[in-house]
Amino acid sequence: MVTMHFRAINYKADIKLKDFAKKRIKKLSLLHKKILNVFVFTKVENNTDGVNKWAEIKIGIPGDDIIVKKISKTFEESINTAIESAKRILKRRKEKDRI
Numbered sequence: 001m002v003t004m005h006f007r008a009i010n011y012k013a014d015i016k017l018k019d020f021a022k023k024r025i026k027k028l029s030l031l032h033k034k035i036l037n038v039f040v041f042t043k044v045e046n047n048t049d050g051v052n053k054w055a056e057i058k059i060g061i062p063g064d065d066i067i068v069k070k071i072s073k074t075f076e077e078s079i080n081t082a083i084e085s086a087k088r089i090l091k092r093r094k095e096k097d098r099i
Contacts, residue, residue, distance in 0.1 A: 002029040002038055009043040017042070017075055024083045028059075032090045036060040042075050057082045059090070066090065 004025050006018050021040045029035050039058040046052070054071035055078035066089050070082040 002026070002035050005037065005039045007039070007041050009041060011044050013042060020076055021079055024079060028083055028086060028090070031087060032061065032094060034061050036062070040079070042078070045071075053078055055079045055082050057086055059086055061090075061093070064093075066093075 002025060004022055006013065006021055025038050025040070028038070037060045039056075039060075041056040041058075043054050043056075044052060045054065050073050051071060053073065053075050054069060055075060056067065056069045057079070059066040059068075066086055068082045068085045068089070070078045070085065072078045072081065
């Protein structure tokens with residue numbers, strides 16, 4: 001089981017957002033068996049346009065950490081795009097380890 005740490009910066013996160021992130025991380029952990037822990041940082045930035053919510057995902061695997069940062073209009077979209085990027089990186093790492 002992967003240990004997930006969630007941190008909200010500059011705001012108070014809703015339990016729905018934490019559950020959403022946990023569900024997405026659980027799916028990610030099925031892709032790569034050697035994930036030790038995952039840190040999810042979310043933050044609201046003060047700017048004029050609507051694209052001000054970012055998510056940073058740090059995945060701890062043996063030998064190296066993977067860090068992905070994404071920004072969008074909603075936290076869910078930021079987390080989704082960060083997870084999709086992390087999936088591609090993990091697949092590449094897994095293929096590289098097989099060779």
